[in-house]
Amino acid sequence: DAKTTQPPSMDCAEGRAANLPCNHSTISGNEYVYWYRQIHSQGPQYIIHGLKNNETNEMASLIITEDRKSSTLILPHATLRDTAVYYCIVRATTGTASKLTFGTGTRLQVTL
Amino acid sequence: DAGVIQSPRHEVTEMGQEVTLRCKPISGHNSLFWYRQTMMRGLELLIYFNNNVPIDDSGMPEDRFSAKMPNASFSTLKIQPSEPRDSAVYFCASSPWTENTEAFFGQGTRLTVV
Numbered sequence: 001d002a003k004t005t006q007p008p009s010m011d012c013a014e015g016r017a018a019n020l021p022c023n024h025s026t027i028s029g030n031e032y033v034y035w036y037r038q039i040h041s042q043g044p045q046y047i048i049h050g051l052k053n054n055e056t057n058e059m060a061s062l063i064i065t066e067d068r069k070s071s072t073l074i075l076p077h078a079t080l081r082d083t084a085v086y087y088c089i090v091r092a093t094t095g096t097a098s099k100l101t102f103g104t105g106t107r108l109q110v111t112l
Numbered sequence: 113d114a115g116v117i118q119s120p121r122h123e124v125t126e127m128g129q130e131v132t133l134r135c136k137p138i139s140g141h142n143s144l145f146w147y148r149q150t151m152m153r154g155l156e157l158l159i160y161f162n163n164n165v166p167i168d169d170s171g172m173p174e175d176r177f178s179a180k181m182p183n184a185s186f187s188t189l190k191i192q193p194s195e196p197r198d199s200a201v202y203f204c205a206s207s208p209w210t211e212n213t214e215a216f217f218g219q220g221t222r223l224t225v226v
Contacts, residue, residue: 034214043116043203043217044155087155099168100145100205100215102155 003027004088009107012082018075020106022088025069031092033064034100035073037084044087044102047073078110116218118204124224130192133221136185137206145215146179146189147203155203161187194225 005023012018024033034049048055048062050071055062061074075082087105117136125131137144145160159169164181172179176195181187191198201222207215 046214
């Protein structure tokens with residue numbers, strides 16, 4: 001029962017912005033949008049999360065639409081080290097629904 | 113802090129043998145998650161604990177799998193008896209609490225059952 005939909009793969013030229021979309025049309029009011037990435041052979045790494053406002057940190061920006069049915073993760077200046085699988089996850093704040101459930105993600109390939 | 117520590121990093125065992133995977137969460141974190149990753153099924157949540165108590169084990173595939181958290185600084189995932197289809201990378205993660213915080217993952221244990 002997938003709660004998010006992401007494209008299976010994307011390419012991005014090094015130095016350009018990578019914009020990774022995610023659809024979560026059934027998101028509930030108490031659910032946050034989380035982004036993780038997994039670089040080959042490593043454990044997933046937290047990137048950013050948000051509820052309804054746009055968020056920015058040292059790694060990325062998260063843009064959430066006003067109706068909260070979709071979001072975009074932005075890596076402002078992609079490098080080769082950003083090549084990874086990126087997971088968009090909706091996660092409730094309380095109860096058993098607060099577990100992190102991963103989908104299939106988007107495989108981002110950054111090229112020279 | 114050294115992060116989430118998993119051991120062993122690699123394990124090769126024969127079918128039918130018992131396998132125990134270990135995890136030391138980040139100090140002060142009171143939620144712990146066990147995941148399994150395969151090419152076919154991706155990252156699957158097996159079980160998670162809050163304050164050493166199992167909260168949701170609906171992802172545990174069958175009775176051959178069991179997980180314990182005897183104290184806040186240690187957890188085990190046991191497979192008995194192991195089967196070739198259990199071959200996967202097993203990840204452990206911890207977080208300060210389950211709501212509205214990020215989880216930190218270990219480097220994983222690559223299990224091969226021959």
